[in-house]
Amino acid sequence: MMAHFRSDGWLLVLLVSLVHCAAPTESSGDDPSNLSGSGETSAGPKVQTHLVRADYHTRKTPPLGAGEFDLITLSALPNAVTGGDVLIGLRGLAGADGYALTRNGVDVTASLQRLATGEVRGLVTGLELGDNELIATARGPSGTRRAVLTVTNHPITGPVVSGPHQSPFLCQTLAAGLGEPIDANCSVATRYEWFYRTALTQEYKKLADPYAPYPADAMRTVTQDGKVVPFVVRVESATINRGITRIAVLDDPRARGREAPFDARGWNHRVYYAFGASCGTGYHQGTNGPGDVLGGIGDLLGLGQRLAKGDVVVHSTLSSYGVHCNPLISIETTSMVKEHIHETYGLIDDMVGAGASGGALQQYNAINNAPGLLSAALPAATFSDILSTAMTVADCGLLMHYYNGRGWYWDPLKRALVEGHNLLSGTQLNSICQSWTSTFLPTLDPKNGCDGSVPQALRYDPVTNPGGVRCTLQDANVNIFGRDPKTGFARRPLDNTGVQYGLDAFNHYVISAAEFLDLNRYIGGYDIDGKPSPQRMKMDPEVEARSYRIGGVVGRGAMAETPVMDLAPYLDLIPLANIHEAVRPFTVRARLRANTGQDATQSIWRGILTQPDAYPVMEKWFPTLRDLPYGADRVKAVREAKPREAGDRCVISTLGGRLELPNTLFGPLGVQLPLLPGLSPIYLVIPLKVDVPEDFDSGLGPCSTLLPVTRTPRMVAGMPMSDDVIRCQLKPLDRRDYKAFMTDAQFAELRSIFPDGVCDWSKPAAGAVDRSMLWPSIGGANPHEPAPLDYWVARSLPMATGAR
Structure with missing residues (x-):
C-alpha cells in the first residue's frame, strides 16, 4: 500500500468537540450538483452535510464558494471502496491555516500531505467493512468548516455491485503458478517477479536476481518521455475480486538497489487494460500468467509496445469474458483493479481498453455503463453486448436445426439469405451460422456450457443431478435476471415471438411462400435446458426491462462520452x-x-x-x-x-x-x-x-467494395441495423408487408402461425428506456434492486451549522 503522508501538524484540540456521526443517506435526487440533509442515528443527530456530484471522467466538482473545500475519494466511488483503504483528497485549502481528518472518530491526519498544487492527499487505511465516516475539518479566514463523507468499504474479494458470488467457485491459483489458495475466495499472497526482454529473440526471460547486473542481451527502450531505460518489467500477481490479476510496468531494480522500495518511477501514469475474449459461464477462477501482460512473439494487442513506452499493462481473469460472461462483474473487477493501481502505484491519468471479441464487448459495456472507467476504447472484432449477440446464437442454432430436421433441401443461396449472409459466408465450408452453433450454442445448455475445469460430478443433469450447477448464459447472470419462481432456474433473456425468419428472402423472391410458411411454423425455440422445442421462446418482461435499465443492451448510457x-x-x-x-x-x-x-x-x-x-x-x-x-x-x-x-x-x-x-x-x-x-x-x-480514409455510408472505397458487410438472421427478418430489440412489440399482420405473391389461404396460414401478431420493428423494444442508469449496482452480498452509483463529494459547511 502507499506510504502514509505527513501531516501539517496543527493543533487538534478542535476535534475533541466533534461528535461521531455519519453522512446522510446518499441519493441521486433531482439536483444535479448537490445534496444537503440531516437525520437521526442511534448515536444521536447527524451533522448536517452538503454533497455535490463529481464528474465521473475528470473528478471535477462545481466551483467552490468562498472558504469552501471538498473531501473527495480519488481511488474509487465513495460507495464502491474495497480492501480497507481509500485515497482521498482535500481541495480548496489554499488559504487554510490547518486541517484535520478523522476516520470513524480516529484521527488520521498523519496520513495526509499537501502537494505542490495545493491539494491535500492521502491514503486512509483501516476502514471497517460497510459504512465508514470521514470528517475533514479546516480553519481559514472565514472560520472553521467541516465536510462529512460516508465511504462504503467492501472486501478485496468482492462483491461490490454484481450481487452475491457465484457458487461453487473453483480455485485455479495452482494452475496459474501461484500455489495453493489461502482462503475460500481463492486468494494468494501477492508476489512480484522481474523479466527482461532479450534482443536475441524478443522473448521475456525471468531475472533470478533483479538487483544483479542485467544480462548482456537485455534490451533497452525509449519511454513516452524520451528516457532510455533497461527493458526490465516488474510483474505483480495478486487476487482481486477472486480473479487472478497481473500488473506489469517498467522497473529498474538494479539502479534503485535492494533497500529502496518500488516507486513506479518508470510509469507514465497510463494504464493499458487488456480485456479477455470469448464468453464463458463461470464457476471457476480462470488462469493467466505473466505472458498475458508482457506480450512477445505474435503480440497482436501491442502489450510490449505499451510497456516499452511506460504504460502499466493489466490483465485479470475476472475481466475475461471467457471465464465469466457477466457485465457487472467485468465493471466491478476493472474498477477494483484500477483502485488498487491508484492506491499502490499512483493516480492514473488515462486508462485505455484493448481486446477483441469478448474483450470488445467489455469495452463497450464499460464506456456505456461506467463512464470514467476507461479514457478510450480500442475494441477489435466487435460485439456490442451479450444479449444482442445471444439473439444471433439462438437464431443460428434454430436455423441449423430446422435445415437438418425438415427433410427437404434448402440450397446454399436460400440458406445464406435467410441467415443474412452471402455465398462466401453461408456455405457449408464457411457457414457463419454453423460457426455460431458449434462455438457458443452450448452456453444455452446447462450440461454442456461448462468450462472443462468444472467436474462432471458438479454439473446439472435433469435426472441424476437436478441440483447441480447450470452452466448457461442466464445462470452466469442470475443475479441480474433473477429466478423463475416456478422452476427455481435462472430466467432467460431470449425471445423470438413474432420474428418472421426469412422475411427479406421471401420479399426478394429467393424463397417461396410455402418455404417461408414452413420455416416459421417449425422454427420453434429452445427450452430452459437448451433443447429444441416446437414452442417459440418468450422472455419475462421484467428480465427485458431490467436489462435495458442497467445497460445490458448498450447504447442508452454514456457510450458517446469516450x-x-x-x-x-x-x-x-x-x-x-x-x-x-x-x-x-x-x-x-x-x-x-x-x-x-x-x-x-x-x-x-x-x-x-x-x-x-x-x-x-x-x-x-x-x-x-x-x-x-x-x-x-x-x-x-x-x-x-x-x-x-x-x-x-x-x-x-x-x-x-x-x-x-x-x-x-x-x-x-x-x-x-x-x-x-x-x-x-x-x-x-x-x-x-x-x-486510406473511407466513407462507409457511401458504399464506395476499397473496404466497402472488397469486404462486403453481411447481416444477421434477425436483421433480415426486419430488425433495424441497431440490433438492439431483444423482445419486439407486436402488430397485426398486414398484407402490404409481403412483396412476393401469397395466396389468401397462405396468408390465413401465416395468421395461424402468428396469432398474436408479428414484430413491429418500427417501434423500440417493449421494455426499452430512453436512458439507462450509470454505474449500475445490484449490491454486494446483500442484493437490491438496480440502482446507480453516484460520485458524491462532501463539500464543507461552517462548523456552526449542525454543531452541538
Whole structure:
C-alpha cells in the first residue's frame, strides 16, 4: 500500500468537540450538483452535510464558494471502496491555516500531505467493512468548516455491485503458478517477479536476481518521455475480486538497489487494460500468467509496445469474458483493479481498453455503463453486448436445426439469405451460422456450457443431478435476471415471438411462400435446458426491462462520452473466426445515431489490422479530454477533440506495422524478427499497407467494395441495423408487408402461425428506456434492486451549522 503522508501538524484540540456521526443517506435526487440533509442515528443527530456530484471522467466538482473545500475519494466511488483503504483528497485549502481528518472518530491526519498544487492527499487505511465516516475539518479566514463523507468499504474479494458470488467457485491459483489458495475466495499472497526482454529473440526471460547486473542481451527502450531505460518489467500477481490479476510496468531494480522500495518511477501514469475474449459461464477462477501482460512473439494487442513506452499493462481473469460472461462483474473487477493501481502505484491519468471479441464487448459495456472507467476504447472484432449477440446464437442454432430436421433441401443461396449472409459466408465450408452453433450454442445448455475445469460430478443433469450447477448464459447472470419462481432456474433473456425468419428472402423472391410458411411454423425455440422445442421462446418482461435499465443492451448510457476506435479485421471468410461478422461495428454506430444523434465519437477502421495500428492516432485524441471544465458537454468535447486522421479508414496493414520497438522488424500477423542484437534502440517503420480514409455510408472505397458487410438472421427478418430489440412489440399482420405473391389461404396460414401478431420493428423494444442508469449496482452480498452509483463529494459547511 502507499506510504502514509505527513501531516501539517496543527493543533487538534478542535476535534475533541466533534461528535461521531455519519453522512446522510446518499441519493441521486433531482439536483444535479448537490445534496444537503440531516437525520437521526442511534448515536444521536447527524451533522448536517452538503454533497455535490463529481464528474465521473475528470473528478471535477462545481466551483467552490468562498472558504469552501471538498473531501473527495480519488481511488474509487465513495460507495464502491474495497480492501480497507481509500485515497482521498482535500481541495480548496489554499488559504487554510490547518486541517484535520478523522476516520470513524480516529484521527488520521498523519496520513495526509499537501502537494505542490495545493491539494491535500492521502491514503486512509483501516476502514471497517460497510459504512465508514470521514470528517475533514479546516480553519481559514472565514472560520472553521467541516465536510462529512460516508465511504462504503467492501472486501478485496468482492462483491461490490454484481450481487452475491457465484457458487461453487473453483480455485485455479495452482494452475496459474501461484500455489495453493489461502482462503475460500481463492486468494494468494501477492508476489512480484522481474523479466527482461532479450534482443536475441524478443522473448521475456525471468531475472533470478533483479538487483544483479542485467544480462548482456537485455534490451533497452525509449519511454513516452524520451528516457532510455533497461527493458526490465516488474510483474505483480495478486487476487482481486477472486480473479487472478497481473500488473506489469517498467522497473529498474538494479539502479534503485535492494533497500529502496518500488516507486513506479518508470510509469507514465497510463494504464493499458487488456480485456479477455470469448464468453464463458463461470464457476471457476480462470488462469493467466505473466505472458498475458508482457506480450512477445505474435503480440497482436501491442502489450510490449505499451510497456516499452511506460504504460502499466493489466490483465485479470475476472475481466475475461471467457471465464465469466457477466457485465457487472467485468465493471466491478476493472474498477477494483484500477483502485488498487491508484492506491499502490499512483493516480492514473488515462486508462485505455484493448481486446477483441469478448474483450470488445467489455469495452463497450464499460464506456456505456461506467463512464470514467476507461479514457478510450480500442475494441477489435466487435460485439456490442451479450444479449444482442445471444439473439444471433439462438437464431443460428434454430436455423441449423430446422435445415437438418425438415427433410427437404434448402440450397446454399436460400440458406445464406435467410441467415443474412452471402455465398462466401453461408456455405457449408464457411457457414457463419454453423460457426455460431458449434462455438457458443452450448452456453444455452446447462450440461454442456461448462468450462472443462468444472467436474462432471458438479454439473446439472435433469435426472441424476437436478441440483447441480447450470452452466448457461442466464445462470452466469442470475443475479441480474433473477429466478423463475416456478422452476427455481435462472430466467432467460431470449425471445423470438413474432420474428418472421426469412422475411427479406421471401420479399426478394429467393424463397417461396410455402418455404417461408414452413420455416416459421417449425422454427420453434429452445427450452430452459437448451433443447429444441416446437414452442417459440418468450422472455419475462421484467428480465427485458431490467436489462435495458442497467445497460445490458448498450447504447442508452454514456457510450458517446469516450473516444472509440473500433478496429474491424475482416474475418467473415475464416471458419469459426467468421462469427465476428463485419456488420457488428455498424450496429454500435446505429445505436449512437439513434440515441445521441451523432456517430463521430466512434471511428471504424476496417481491413486487416490490430490495436497497435491505431494506437498512435488514438493517443492524440483522449489526452486532450483530461481537463474539461465541470459541466462541459462531454460528447461535444469528444467530437471536437477528434484528430482528423482518426476518421473512418480502410487499413490493410502488416498487423502491427506501426509498432516501433528496439531491434525489431514487424512482419505479417505480428511476427517480430530481431535485427541487430545490442543495447542501442533501432527504430523501423515498415510502410507495407493500404491506409486510406473511407466513407462507409457511401458504399464506395476499397473496404466497402472488397469486404462486403453481411447481416444477421434477425436483421433480415426486419430488425433495424441497431440490433438492439431483444423482445419486439407486436402488430397485426398486414398484407402490404409481403412483396412476393401469397395466396389468401397462405396468408390465413401465416395468421395461424402468428396469432398474436408479428414484430413491429418500427417501434423500440417493449421494455426499452430512453436512458439507462450509470454505474449500475445490484449490491454486494446483500442484493437490491438496480440502482446507480453516484460520485458524491462532501463539500464543507461552517462548523456552526449542525454543531452541538
